[in-house]
Amino acid sequence: MLRFLPALTLLAMLGPVIAGLWGTALPAFGHLPAAGLTGPSLDPFRGLFGWAGLGAAVRLSVMTGLIATSVSLAIVVFITAGWSGTRSFRMLERMLSPLLSVPHAAAAFGLAFLIAPSGWVARLLSPALTGWDRPPDLLIVQDPLGLAMIAGLVVKEVPFLLLMTIAAMGQAQPRRSLLVAQSLGYGRLTGWLKTVFPRVYTQIRLPVYVVIAYSMSIVDVAVILGPSTPPTLSVQIVKWMSDPDLSMRLTGAAAALLQLALVIGALGFWWCGERIVARLGDRWIMSGRRGQFDAPIRIFSLGLGSISAVAILFGLAGLAVWSFAAFWSFPNVLPDSFTLRTWDRHGPDAIATLGETFFVAGIAVLLALVLVLGCLEAEHRSGRGLTRRGLWLLYLPLLVPQTAFLPGLQTLLLNLGADVGRLPVIFAHLVFVLPYVFLSLGDPWRSWDVRYTTVAGALGARPRTVFWRVRVPMLLRPILTATAVGIAVSVGQYLATLLIGGGRVSTLTTEAVALASGGDRRAIGVYGLMQTLAALVPFTLALIIPTILWRNRRGLHD
Amino acid sequence: MKHLTLIAALVAPTFALANPDPSDWDAVTTQASGQTVYWNAWGGSTTTNDFLAWVGDRVLEDYGVVLEHVKLTDTADAVTRVLSEKQAGEDDDGAIDLIWINGSNFAAMKDADLLFGPYAEQLPNWAVVDVDGKTVQTDFTVPVEGYESPWAMAQVVFVHNTATMPETLGSMDALLEWAQANPGRFSYPQPPDFLGTTFLKQALVDILDDPSVLQSPATDENYDVVTGPLWAYLDALTPHLWRMGRAYPATGTAMFPLIADGELDLSISFSPGAASTAISNFELPDTVRTFVLDKGTIGNASFVAIPYNSGSAAGAMVVANFLMSPEAQARAQDPNILGYGTVLDMDALSADERAAFDALELGIATLSPAELGSVQAEPHPSWATRIADDWAERYGTGQ
Numbered sequence: 001m002l003r004f005l006p007a008l009t010l011l012a013m014l015g016p017v018i019a020g021l022w023g024t025a026l027p028a029f030g031h032l033p034a035a036g037l038t039g040p041s042l043d044p045f046r047g048l049f050g051w052a053g054l055g056a057a058v059r060l061s062v063m064t065g066l067i068a069t070s071v072s073l074a075i076v077v078f079i080t081a082g083w084s085g086t087r088s089f090r091m092l093e094r095m096l097s098p099l100l101s102v103p104h105a106a107a108a109f110g111l112a113f114l115i116a117p118s119g120w121v122a123r124l125l126s127p128a129l130t131g132w133d134r135p136p137d138l139l140i141v142q143d144p145l146g147l148a149m150i151a152g153l154v155v156k157e158v159p160f161l162l163l164m165t166i167a168a169m170g171q172a173q174p175r176r177s178l179l180v181a182q183s184l185g186y187g188r189l190t191g192w193l194k195t196v197f198p199r200v201y202t203q204i205r206l207p208v209y210v211v212i213a214y215s216m217s218i219v220d221v222a223v224i225l226g227p228s229t230p231p232t233l234s235v236q237i238v239k240w241m242s243d244p245d246l247s248m249r250l251t252g253a254a255a256a257l258l259q260l261a262l263v264i265g266a267l268g269f270w271w272c273g274e275r276i277v278a279r280l281g282d283r284w285i286m287s288g289r290r291g292q293f294d295a296p297i298r299i300f301s302l303g304l305g306s307i308s309a310v311a312i313l314f315g316l317a318g319l320a321v322w323s324f325a326a327f328w329s330f331p332n333v334l335p336d337s338f339t340l341r342t343w344d345r346h347g348p349d350a351i352a353t354l355g356e357t358f359f360v361a362g363i364a365v366l367l368a369l370v371l372v373l374g375c376l377e378a379e380h381r382s383g384r385g386l387t388r389r390g391l392w393l394l395y396l397p398l399l400v401p402q403t404a405f406l407p408g409l410q411t412l413l414l415n416l417g418a419d420v421g422r423l424p425v426i427f428a429h430l431v432f433v434l435p436y437v438f439l440s441l442g443d444p445w446r447s448w449d450v451r452y453t454t455v456a457g458a459l460g461a462r463p464r465t466v467f468w469r470v471r472v473p474m475l476l477r478p479i480l481t482a483t484a485v486g487i488a489v490s491v492g493q494y495l496a497t498l499l500i501g502g503g504r505v506s507t508l509t510t511e512a513v514a515l516a517s518g519g520d521r522r523a524i525g526v527y528g529l530m531q532t533l534a535a536l537v538p539f540t541l542a543l544i545i546p547t548i549l550w551r552n553r554r555g556l557h558d
Numbered sequence: 559m560k561h562l563t564l565i566a567a568l569v570a571p572t573f574a575l576a577n578p579d580p581s582d583w584d585a586v587t588t589q590a591s592g593q594t595v596y597w598n599a600w601g602g603s604t605t606t607n608d609f610l611a612w613v614g615d616r617v618l619e620d621y622g623v624v625l626e627h628v629k630l631t632d633t634a635d636a637v638t639r640v641l642s643e644k645q646a647g648e649d650d651d652g653a654i655d656l657i658w659i660n661g662s663n664f665a666a667m668k669d670a671d672l673l674f675g676p677y678a679e680q681l682p683n684w685a686v687v688d689v690d691g692k693t694v695q696t697d698f699t700v701p702v703e704g705y706e707s708p709w710a711m712a713q714v715v716f717v718h719n720t721a722t723m724p725e726t727l728g729s730m731d732a733l734l735e736w737a738q739a740n741p742g743r744f745s746y747p748q749p750p751d752f753l754g755t756t757f758l759k760q761a762l763v764d765i766l767d768d769p770s771v772l773q774s775p776a777t778d779e780n781y782d783v784v785t786g787p788l789w790a791y792l793d794a795l796t797p798h799l800w801r802m803g804r805a806y807p808a809t810g811t812a813m814f815p816l817i818a819d820g821e822l823d824l825s826i827s828f829s830p831g832a833a834s835t836a837i838s839n840f841e842l843p844d845t846v847r848t849f850v851l852d853k854g855t856i857g858n859a860s861f862v863a864i865p866y867n868s869g870s871a872a873g874a875m876v877v878a879n880f881l882m883s884p885e886a887q888a889r890a891q892d893p894n895i896l897g898y899g900t901v902l903d904m905d906a907l908s909a910d911e912r913a914a915f916d917a918l919e920l921g922i923a924t925l926s927p928a929e930l931g932s933v934q935a936e937p938h939p940s941w942a943t944r945i946a947d948d949w950a951e952r953y954g955t956g957q
Contacts (some may be wrong), residue, residue, distance in 0.1 A: 053955030118819035134820040137742035142805040228748055228805060229956045239825040327840040330819040345608060411642060502639055502653040504596060504628060514629045518602025519812030
């Protein structure tokens with residue numbers, strides 16, 4: 001049984017992606033038999049290239065993706081370079097880790113309310129400092145350059161990349177290198193960049209690629225913060241896919257393939273950029289310059305990192321205030337009065353939706369845990385570790401843009417006659433939950449001291465007993481953390497729930513994004529908060545449970 | 559032969575299940591009991607969501623029908639769903655049992671034979687519907703023929719905040735002049751949003767000296783001539799819109815917070831009572847009022863339709879019938895609940911039933927039926943589709 005689990009895991013992870021791409025490719029070349037259309041034909045691409053907004057939409061997707069990734073990576077690298085090992089760094093790390101689980105949509109709602117011309121920041125400054133007694137007519141949210149959207153992506157990607165970097169540092173042994181560099185007269189930041197960064201970057205490269213692919217094809221953040229004249233290519237794909245005119249679906253499928261090509265292109269572009277940076281970096285290292293701007297860069301990066309954390313926290317606080325607000329107009333910093341009415345109206349529904357959200361997340365994560373633990377155990381017993389190629393396969397579902405394969409998957413599922421509902425949604429979530437659970441569990445699992453196996457074996461335990469009675473209990477904390485990561489990933493899924501569920505499965509995320517179009521900030525506040533809680537509570541439990549269970553096992557506390 | 563009878567006996571009930579006969583109401587209600595009806599309706603308005611939840615409670619109580627509201631961001635999503643089910647051969651139990659549908663989507667679905675029916679005029683409550691006084695038998699000029707049933711009357715009203723904009727406007731030209739004098743204080747939802755497209759139609763109907771040409775389908779010959787004045791109008795208006803027309807609100811209700819914050823002074827709504835409802839929900843300041851144009855504004859009925867492949871058509875008909883009941887209609891018209899106009903004929907109701915309507919306070923921002931004035935007819939859907947497409951080309955792609 002154990003032997004088949006790795007293959008089964010690959011199937012669960014890649015099967016839907018490959019099938020979905022196939023389901024996209026057929027209509028993209030004019031093959032949609034039910035609409036009386038048989039391919040191959042290039043008409044869908046002609047339709048796509050005839051769309052007046054294509055240039056702007058493509059530019060928007062590529063630029064927002066690349067800029068958001070570069071900015072997030074720069075902030076993370078400079079913070080780590082300038083501050084790792086200090087108390088400020090630990091504080092920032094502690095502040096950012098829970099923010100990792102805040103769903104993108106909730107963070108985007110919060111940010112929108114902070115930075116809009118009528119947002120909290122403007123309210124705090126008005127009218128005293130700005131002289132505004134009415135909000136200025138400024139295009140901040142939904143700006144054509146996508147700056148608000150980039151900001152929304154950065155505040156979410158900084159925690160992700162920072163935690164990935166911290167994990168990577170464990171293997172890079174930065175302390176010694178830094179000590180040597182510093183003794184040679186390099187500043188902390190320059191020394192770190194020259195000696196540690198090259199090794200760390202190799203480790204976080206794939207996560208960076210994931211951020212690129214994700215930022216370029218995200219739909220929910222783009223709907224909330226991005227422009228609409230035209231929107232990003234991914235948003236437009238979803239619009240085409242839901243147009244009553246069937247021929248638009250062909251255009252949408254063609255656009256989905258274009259989206260895939262764009263992501264591949266952007267990754268290629270980034271890869272070339274890596275080469276250039278490496279070449280220049282070599283020269284810079286060889287030049288032996290000790291660096292002059294350490295201090296300002298250190299301050300600046302810590303400032304940006306803190307702003308991105310504070311933006312999410314205040315955004316969430318804004319959601320909370322809105323959910324209790326009676327009438328609240330500009331430029332008042334707080335509502336005229338507070339009321340429980342919004343929670344009375346939406347609380348019961350939101351709680352019912354929370355149940356559905358946890359049901360889907362729970363089963364997807366349970367399946368993921370079984371598969372991942374099985375794979376890791378098989379890896380351990382066979383003694384064959386995950387190869388570099390295996391790691392790429394693991395990242396593949398995260399690198400293929402969702403808008404490229406989910407619409408196709410939806411069409412295929414219908415063709416198979418699979419009933420829409422929870423089950424297909426759970427499997428669609430599994431595609432995204434699996435890699436994250438694998439990644440978050442892999443390192444702690446492998447770094448477990450195998451001599452315990454020897455000892456247990458010497459005491460007569462079979463491998464199965466070792467697994468259940470020694471390894472799993474000892475690794476309870478990482479298992480629970482992986483569970484929490486998986487739940488957060490599932491809770492945040494928008495497109496997979498919307499398209500595959502056919503509207504019959506509603507989670508907190510789909511409800512919240514549906515409410516976004518109506519603009520009722522109070523209701524959005526309720527759903528945004530519930531969504532955040534759904535992702536945060538499992539993390540809190542993952543911290544508390546081992547502490548309680550192992551309260552009299554000091555050796556099991558990290 | 560014996561086998562054939564057996565097969566027929568086995569097949570018959572399923573066949574009957576799939577095709578409930580609307581005229582046999584007892585059979586419909588019997589069959590409906592225990593069915594789950596997935597009602598796909600726009601989910602962006604919390605007041606509408608609450609009303610739909612109440613309908614769900616009531617049909618469960620009276621008929622044992624379980625109603626699930628599938629909240630859409632765009633009704634076209636539901637149409638796509640039915641289309642893709644048809645293409646996949648899912649003809650018996652699709653994901654959708656009832657759709658809150660608008661004229662152009664109705665025309666598209668009726669055209670493609672995607673609707674169950676005719677059923678609407680066989681429903682018991684059809685007897686109290688105001689067939690003569692309200693446009694319930696055509697939808698955007700397309701004959702309904704019983705393939706959808708009405709549940710609310712809508713009419714365009716302009717919503718203004720009297721604290722910052724005391725005056726009312728009599729025509730679209732007056733609106734343009736006002737916008738030029740007050741830049742950035744008016745907007746409309748981005749077409750193809752339903753209300754945004756309605757604004758474009760409203761503008762066209764008001765600008766044209768004789769809008770009767772809009773009652774027949776648009777042709778390649780007359781389209782450019784007829785819509786020319788509209789594009790000239792929008793070219794003049796757009797630079798004076800909120801955010802200079804570089805961004806638009808997503809929907810009608812998304813404009814409420816913009817009015818509450820003072821970003822907008824003026825917006826548009828398709829529900830005469832929505833402003834009053836929003837005031838009572840703290841979404842709008844109590845200085846907001848509504849007005850209509852001198853020549854009247856566009857109005858139509860809201861309908862629900864049942865897809866051809868609904869597995870719970872009986873349950874869906876029960877819901878459709880309940881929506882036309884005096885109880886549901888009076889509740890929908892209450893501005894504290896929804897503020898939607900009724901489709902019923904007051905003279906056809908009993909004294910008790912009428913009393914429920916008479917007792918309603920319309921709300922401070924709601925115009926009386928007399929003040930709402932004459933209703934302008936909706937253009938044929940072919941106009942709306944082409945206008946919305948052209949709008950996207952001209953203003954929706956940053957060109």
